[in-house]
Amino acid sequence: MASVRTHLWFGNDKAVEAATFYAEHIPDSSVGRVITARTDPDSRVADVVEFTVAGHDVVGLNAGPELHLDEAFSFYLRVDGQEEVDHYWEILTADGGEPGPCGWCKDKFGVSWQVIPRELEDLSGDYSTAANQRVCRAMLTMGKIDVAALQAAHDGT
Structure with missing residues (x-):
């Protein structure tokens, strides 16, 4: 098989x-x-x-040494809530890792990760509503994902 x-x-x-x-x-x-x-x-x-x-x-x-990992490959790490976002973001960016935009970061080995809370997926839906689109615009301004800010964007507050 x-x-x-x-x-x-x-x-x-x-x-x-x-x-x-x-x-x-x-x-x-x-x-x-x-x-x-x-x-x-x-x-x-x-x-x-x-x-x-x-x-x-x-x-x-x-x-x-002649080969290097890059952003063309990444792991999508789906987590639950801000506490898990913070936890994995800290682990993955420590000791030479690098933060990036929109939930992306690199670990100290050069592997790219996108740390995404389930709440982002839930609030984004299929991006067809005004609320979903506000969530997307908010996410595009973030490095590490901020769940409370996504919720506020969704709610229009």
Whole structure:
């Protein structure tokens, strides 16, 4: 049976460290198999790690310094409420991570995340009403998502 897994190339040789970090901080995450590949005794070691992030299967590879992750791939981390937004935003932007716009951030390994509260999805609906559109406009002004500000935008207050 065919299957699909995300495959991330860590240009900073941090694949195992990243997998361990996610397993420690993101629910339903774990580190599986770690394989150290060496083509000959003098070659560079390439670690391959199989891991799970919030139930999503991932393969990480230490790909060398010439390759870098970018925003073309990201994890969408759906959370409940401001407390969880704050919690994951703090974890993901710590120790060299970077905040970004509209709920986006990068972790210290260069992986992009969008930390989105369920409330944003609920208040946005299908963007067909004036209230939904106000929520969208409000979100576009934010870095870390502010649930109370989204609710106020929705309510027109």
